[in-house]
Amino acid sequence: xxxxxxxxxxxxxxxxxxxxxxxxxxxxxxxxITGIDPxxxxxxxxxDIESLPVLPANARVGPCVGNIGKIICVGLNYTDHAxxxxxxxxxxxxxxxxAVSAVNGPYDDVVIPKGSTCTDxxxxxxxxxxxxxxxxxxxxxxxxxxxxxxxxxxxxxxxxKERCGQWIKGKSADTxxxxxxxLVTKDEIADVSKLALWLEVDNHRFQDGNTSxxxxxxxxxxxxxxxxxxxxxxxxxxxxxxxxxxxGLNPPTFLxxxxxxxxxxxxxxRQRQRVVAFEES
Ligand code: ZN
Numbered sequence: 001x002x003x004x005x006x007x008x009x010x011x012x013x014x015x016x017x018x019x020x021x022x023x024x025x026x027x028x029x030x031x032x033i034t035g036i037d038p039x040x041x042x043x044x045x046x047x048d049i050e051s052l053p054v055l056p057a058n059a060r061v062g063p064c065v066g067n068i069g070k071i072i073c074v075g076l077n078y079t080d081h082a083x084x085x086x087x088x089x090x091x092x093x094x095x096x097x098x099a100v101s102a103v104n105g106p107y108d109d110v111v112i113p114k115g116s117t118c119t120d121x122x123x124x125x126x127x128x129x130x131x132x133x134x135x136x137x138x139x140x141x142x143x144x145x146x147x148x149x150x151x152x153x154x155x156x157x158x159x160x161k162e163r164c165g166q167w168i169k170g171k172s173a174d175t176x177x178x179x180x181x182x183l184v185t186k187d188e189i190a191d192v193s194k195l196a197l198w199l200e201v202d203n204h205r206f207q208d209g210n211t212s213x214x215x216x217x218x219x220x221x222x223x224x225x226x227x228x229x230x231x232x233x234x235x236x237x238x239x240x241x242x243x244x245x246x247x248g249l250n251p252p253t254f255l256x257x258x259x260x261x262x263x264x265x266x267x268x269x270r271q272r273q274r275v276v277a278f279e280e281s
Pocket of ligand 1: 241
């Protein structure tokens with residue numbers, strides 16, 4: 001099952017993707033798409049998706065998870081990305097928060113925040129939690145996961161690295177968390193540890209990775225994080241980015257207004273964002 005949320009910001013309606021790739025209105029079946037208990041996603045198999053109303057093809061696609069409680073990101077979780085940032089491989093997962101006010105639709109504009117000179121890109125596999133997870137074992141971890149999605153962990157590098165304290169400063173500007181287009185349930189992904197993921201800016205491919213290079217995999221991360229905090233339905237865990245971010249280029253290269261980011265992950269769909277300058281309203 002591929003879930004989506006369609007409509008204006010704050011008024012998205014739950015949807016499912018049909019066999020032809022169209023969005024079908026799921027509001028007669030479920031109130032919103034947030035963390036769906038993975039024990040219940042099978043119940044959607046009895047829903048005749050093809051009989052539901054088709055949503056307009058030009059409607060906005062919102063973030064594929066509504067009512068996100070927290071975004072817990074994993075840093076330096078690909079061997080090649082750790083190398084390009086001259087960072088040692090972490091002994092344990094590096095965790096940092098990203099403000100939920102940064103959440104954005106997959107095709108919405110990304111705004112370079114006021115005063116930013118180092119806005120950068122990061123394609124990531126996102127894990128969507130479907131049930132409360134507290135002290136769960138690695139063996140049981142997937143029982144708490146609804147599925148996966150694409151996340152662009154947009155980052156302001158100077159604010160992340162040079163402004164003292166925690167990375168959250170550089171990770172949390174409004175529009176810095178495009179999520180979607182789809183929340184794809186686990187059963188549709190044959191092997192989450194073998195997914196190609198890529199990102200282009202103005203059609204030049206900068207990131208071309210594979211989740212096989214993750215240092216800490218999905219089960220490990222869910223279990224690990226659940227020993228520090230409970231994970232709740234609708235929480236999202238972006239799992240880290242492969243090599244090819246702007247900060248790692250020689251010379252470092254950052255986003256400019258007018259550029260377009262395109263990114264995707266095998267089986268999870270594609271995002272596309274125009275980069276725009278901040279404007280005082
Ligand atoms: Zn990241």
